[in-house]
Amino acid sequence: MASTIDPSVSDMIGREDVDDIEAILSVSNTDVDELLHAVHSNYDTVFSWDYEKGSRPKLDRLYEKAKSSMWNAQTDLPWDTEVDQEKLVVEQQLMMGPPLHTLVDLSGTPLAKWGEKEWIQFGVEGQNWTLSQFMHGEQGALVCTAKVVESVPWIDAKYYGSTQVMDEARHVEVFSKYLDEKLSGHYPINAHLRLLLDDIIADSRWDMTFLGMQIMVEGLALAAFGFMHSMTQEPLLRQLLRYVMSDEARHVAFGVLALQDYYAELGNTEIRERQEFAFEAAVRMRDRFLQQEVWDRMGVSPKDVIPLTIAAPDRRQFQVMLFSKIVPNLKKLGLLDAGDGWLRERFTELGAIQFENWEDTAEEYAAFQLAEGEKPQQAEPQTA
Ligand SMILES: [Fe+2]
Ligand SMILES: [Fe+2]
Numbered sequence: 432m433a434s435t436i437d438p439s440v441s442d443m444i445g446r447e448d449v450d451d452i453e454a455i456l457s458v459s460n461t462d463v464d465e466l467l468h469a470v471h472s473n474y475d476t477v478f479s480w481d482y483e484k485g486s487r488p489k490l491d492r493l494y495e496k497a498k499s500s501m502w503n504a505q506t507d508l509p510w511d512t513e514v515d516q517e518k519l520v521v522e523q524q525l526m527m528g529p530p531l532h533t534l535v536d537l538s539g540t541p542l543a544k545w546g547e548k549e550w551i552q553f554g555v556e557g558q559n560w561t562l563s564q565f566m567h568g569e570q571g572a573l574v575c576t577a578k579v580v581e582s583v584p585w586i587d588a589k590y591y592g593s594t595q596v597m598d599e600a601r602h603v604e605v606f607s608k609y610l611d612e613k614l615s616g617h618y619p620i621n622a623h624l625r626l627l628l629d630d631i632i633a634d635s636r637w638d639m640t641f642l643g644m645q646i647m648v649e650g651l652a653l654a655a656f657g658f659m660h661s662m663t664q665e666p667l668l669r670q671l672l673r674y675v676m677s678d679e680a681r682h683v684a685f686g687v688l689a690l691q692d693y694y695a696e697l698g699n700t701e702i703r704e705r706q707e708f709a710f711e712a713a714v715r716m717r718d719r720f721l722q723q724e725v726w727d728r729m730g731v732s733p734k735d736v737i738p739l740t741i742a743a744p745d746r747r748q749f750q751v752m753l754f755s756k757i758v759p760n761l762k763k764l765g766l767l768d769a770g771d772g773w774l775r776e777r778f779t780e781l782g783a784i785q786f787e788n789w790e791d792t793a794e795e796y797a798a799f800q801l802a803e804g805e806k807p808q809q810a811e812p813q814t815a
Pocket of ligand 2: 678
């Protein structure tokens, strides 16, 4: 993998070598007890007096679809399912393929002394961490979508966006409930994820919120939820992820449909800014998956072990897979090849260009819809 990058990019991501582990790990959450986090943003709230519903037919269709796809986080999931987290971790580790210590020489490192107990505990912490970051990312989506409803100029997009606000509230709710009732502890937001959410929410341009959230964060979430869904046998988590994914695919489609026309009108300089923003988001999201806080909690210095873990082949594969939804959508938006193909080069360096011809989510979202048998049973309305 090529790793040195041009100066404009190194300024943006704060380092010259995209794989500089020490620089990545130096960004950490220093206020883990923070309860409220305020971000100043400066953007126009836009009213539209053009109420013609359906003037953007694809967005209108998405809105109608969303209204009939709502589910209830409290009543439509089997919350009485017993979850044995350790058993779940062992099953998952088996499905993930050979364990790290059989792939990488750990002698002379703090991990050399680890036995089965420590590896299981590491898996448990990793799961608490992953679900916690999903929860924080979902709150980011909730807040960003509320902003989108305010700032997008088209009535069909305001209507659709309002359904997404409701969807995201439900997603925060299910991950938070699952963590509280079925797992064994929360993690604060990862510093890389927080920097990214701050950038997305603070930007004054409505389309940057779309690009950052709908295309980048949600595109990655869709791939990560899909991966977890395929790796777990736990029925509650499977169903929860299935429901969330059916919503997320609609959200990513919203991003693609809303931005496609808009980007066709932008000039070269503006497009380049969007390309850079997309790349910065990609790097920040990749950085967070190093799970540095999990190593800290296990009492091992991340600096000592992360260089070993990222060398493992399954790790690289997982990182690359995270971009499987993002790259085709960026291509559909014209961002991959615009200008001199700057963003294509960046994704080639990240090793993720092979997804460019996969189906984009504007086309694919229908495949994620819940089938008849999967839909929640609607309760009969109560009559007085
Ligand atoms: Fe979501
Ligand atoms: Fe979403």
